[in-house]
Amino acid sequence: MSEDIREIRLQKLARMRELGHDPFSVEEFKRTASAKELLEWFDDLTAPRGDEDDESTDGPPIISFAGRVVSYRDMGKAGFAHLSDGDGKIQIYCRKDELGEVGWELYQLLDIGDHVGVEGFMFLTKTGEKSIHVKQLVPLSKSLQTLPIGKEKDGQQWYGLEDVEQRYRHRHLDLITNPEARKALIDRAKIVSAVRRYFDGAGYLEVETPLLQVVAGGAAARPFTTQYNAYDMEVKLRISLELYLKRLICGDIPAVYEIGRVFRNEGVSNRHNPEFTLLEFYEAYTNLEGMMRRVEDMFKFVAEEVYGSTTCEIGPLGPIDLAKPWRRVDLLDEICAQSGLERDDLSDLDQAKAAIKAKGIIDKAHQLGGHIDLNKEDNLGGLIEKLLEVFVEPTLQEPIFVVGYPIETSPLAKKDPNNPRMTRRFEGYILGREICNAFSEINDPIDQKERFEQQATEIAKGDDEAHPYDEEFLYALEGGMPPTGGCGIGMERLAMVLTGSDHIREIMFFPMMKPRE
RNA sequence: GAGCCGGUAGCUCAGUCGGUAGAGCAACGCCCUUUUAAGGCGUGGGUCCUGGGUUCGAGUCCCAGCCGGCUCACCA
Numbered sequence: 153m154s155e156d157i158r159e160i161r162l163q164k165l166a167r168m169r170e171l172g173h174d175p176f177s178v179e180e181f182k183r184t185a186s187a188k189e190l191l192e193w194f195d196d197l198t199a200p201r202g203d204e205d206d207e208s209t210d211g212p213p214i215i216s217f218a219g220r221v222v223s224y225r226d227m228g229k230a231g232f233a234h235l236s237d238g239d240g241k242i243q244i245y246c247r248k249d250e251l252g253e254v255g256w257e258l259y260q261l262l263d264i265g266d267h268v269g270v271e272g273f274m275f276l277t278k279t280g281e282k283s284i285h286v287k288q289l290v291p292l293s294k295s296l297q298t299l300p301i302g303k304e305k306d307g308q309q310w311y312g313l314e315d316v317e318q319r320y321r322h323r324h325l326d327l328i329t330n331p332e333a334r335k336a337l338i339d340r341a342k343i344v345s346a347v348r349r350y351f352d353g354a355g356y357l358e359v360e361t362p363l364l365q366v367v368a369g370g371a372a373a374r375p376f377t378t379q380y381n382a383y384d385m386e387v388k389l390r391i392s393l394e395l396y397l398k399r400l401i402c403g404d405i406p407a408v409y410e411i412g413r414v415f416r417n418e419g420v421s422n423r424h425n426p427e428f429t430l431l432e433f434y435e436a437y438t439n440l441e442g443m444m445r446r447v448e449d450m451f452k453f454v455a456e457e458v459y460g461s462t463t464c465e466i467g468p469l470g471p472i473d474l475a476k477p478w479r480r481v482d483l484l485d486e487i488c489a490q491s492g493l494e495r496d497d498l499s500d501l502d503q504a505k506a507a508i509k510a511k512g513i514i515d516k517a518h519q520l521g522g523h524i525d526l527n528k529e530d531n532l533g534g535l536i537e538k539l540l541e542v543f544v545e546p547t548l549q550e551p552i553f554v555v556g557y558p559i560e561t562s563p564l565a566k567k568d569p570n571n572p573r574m575t576r577r578f579e580g581y582i583l584g585r586e587i588c589n590a591f592s593e594i595n596d597p598i599d600q601k602e603r604f605e606q607q608a609t610e611i612a613k614g615d616d617e618a619h620p621y622d623e624e625f626l627y628a629l630e631g632g633m634p635p636t637g638g639c640g641i642g643m644e645r646l647a648m649v650l651t652g653s654d655h656i657r658e659i660m661f662f663p664m665m666k667p668r669e
Numbered sequence: 670g671a672g673c674c675g676g677u678a679g680c681u682c683a684g685u686c687g688g689u690a691g692a693g694c695a696a697c698g699c700c701c702u703u704u705u706a707a708g709g710c711g712u713g714g715g716u717c718c719u720g721g722g723u724u725c726g727a728g729u730c731c732c733a734g735c736c737g738g739c740u741c742a743c744c745a
Contacts (some may be wrong), residue, residue, distance in 0.1 A: 156714075157679070157696060223705075230702035247702060264695075278703045298679040298695055303706040310706055311681050311694050317737045318680095329680090372745055418744050419670085523741085537745050561745040579745095589745090617745085668718095668736060 175291035187240035218269035265295030346457035361396035370394030409433035490543035533558030548581035565591035590639035597629040
């Protein structure tokens with residue numbers, strides 16, 4: 153069946169070639185403007201109003217346009233089709249008596265999916281659609297497949313490509329057929345570009361650091377491993393950007409950022425893909441408060457650049473104003489407020505477990521849809537973060553910074569001088585989703601060494617996500633690093649919030665999919 | 670990794686009680702010189718995800734597997 157269609161289309165291609173119009177031999181076609189621009193310009197043109205006999209005066213200006221055929225109607229000796237240039241579409245009108253025998257046959261050989269260039273003038277049809285009255289037609293490519301392009305009326309679509317699996321596996325079809333999907337993906341690209349402009353404008357240096365690493369650190373995650381033949385050794389794909397970027401701070405580059413792909417060997421969900429794009433930025437002589445201001449500033453800038461407004465219509469809360477400063481709360485305070493525990497309950501692991509049992513916290517968690525298994529919690533920091541996840545995260549709808557994370561889960565963040573069990577670290581949340589992770593970076597090499605040693609004992613205990621010991625990084629710190637604030641933001645998470653997407657795959661062109669067969 | 674749901678024509682879907690496969694769009698032929706989900710007449714098109722099983726007979730029931738979706742787990 154599909155072979156039949158392919159065969160028919162190949163025959164049409166052959167016929168085009170016989171007529172001296174091989175679509176694939178054309179290399180260039182000059183277009184006057186995009187579909188959107190032509191439709192806008194039309195209002196300024198004194199085009200004929202559907203009066204086909206009007207060959208008056210100077211005639212309307214000749215324009216050219218090219219695009220993919222997305223609809224096609226043949227009426228014997230005339231016909232209409234729509235051409236899409238991706239960003240917009242415009243109707244063309246062709247007549248046998250004007251195109252001539254060859255031109256008309258070329259029109260009839262067109263299929264939905266082909267690319268074609270036209271030259272003609274703008275006019276208004278009887279039914280009021282701004283269209284191109286075609287004088288010349290040039291085939292620019294022949295589609296050998298039936299593309300699942302839907303029909304459309306009043307903005308509503310019929311029969312598009314709906315199957316999500318196919319949308320992800322064959323993204324080009326999704327881009328051709330689904331305007332909303334296309335917009336989210338393009339917005340993501342614009343968001344990344346705006347982020348880059350923000351940091352360039354703020355005096356940061358954009359750098360690139362190694363993806364292939366011997367010690368993959370900077371985050372708690374399992375790396376991918378691969379083989380480097382020349383040195384006959386195993387290398388890992390990076391799981392974060394952090395340590396190399398801080399080594400540049402140690403080299404007296406005072407503000408750096410990188411936007412780059414990182415790889416984590418873990419499962420897929422609506423918020424996780426094994427490879428994703430991470431932004432990290434580091435600035436000397438500032439701290440976590442400086443990072444909060446940067447995050448606020450950057451969100452505001454990006455929203456204005458991409459959407460022209462700091463007010464975003466995202467999520468169930470309605471518009472969120474990114475121009476306002478984000479609320480700042482203390483992590484332990486929030487846990488206590490939401491769970492009914494008290495600060496004293498959370499000063500050591502056994503005490504915390506006892507309080508959780510005594511106060512019925514596990515049942516409360518269940519009511520919120522969360523599961524706390526005290527047997528699985530072997531350190532206070534991990535337990536605190538679990539409480540955060542269950543009791544606090546769902547309440548964090550408007551942009552907010554949660555400050556003060558436990559030391560066990562923050563091996564690269566400075567200790568809080570007022571509470572050595574906690575660190576000078578925050579995470580930003582929007583709509584219950586973790587958006588960024590930032591802290592005052594440890595610049596005391598002795599402290600950092602102790603943290604690595606602590607992590608090493610976790611590795612020895614079997615935690616394969618504990619932070620690896622990194623000699624090179626310690627060596628750089630010993631040379632002296634200024635006080636520094638650093639921050640990481642998942643670009644997909646950022647794009648999800650700004651585009652209102654509820655699945656990470658909607659803002660990645662080619663998400664991870666299991667191969668078929 | 671677990672549970673639930675799904676996979677039928679190129680696309681979107683229907684398919685009853687188990688009786689041997691359907692519609693619209695797309696495609697092909699004819700008609701039609703302002704149509705627009707164009708229209709009219711006609712035609713072709715299927716590995717019913719894969720492999721077993723039950724049965725006289727399986728798209729349908731059973732088992733196993735593959736791929737996907739959702740939820741959970743994992744992912745500080």
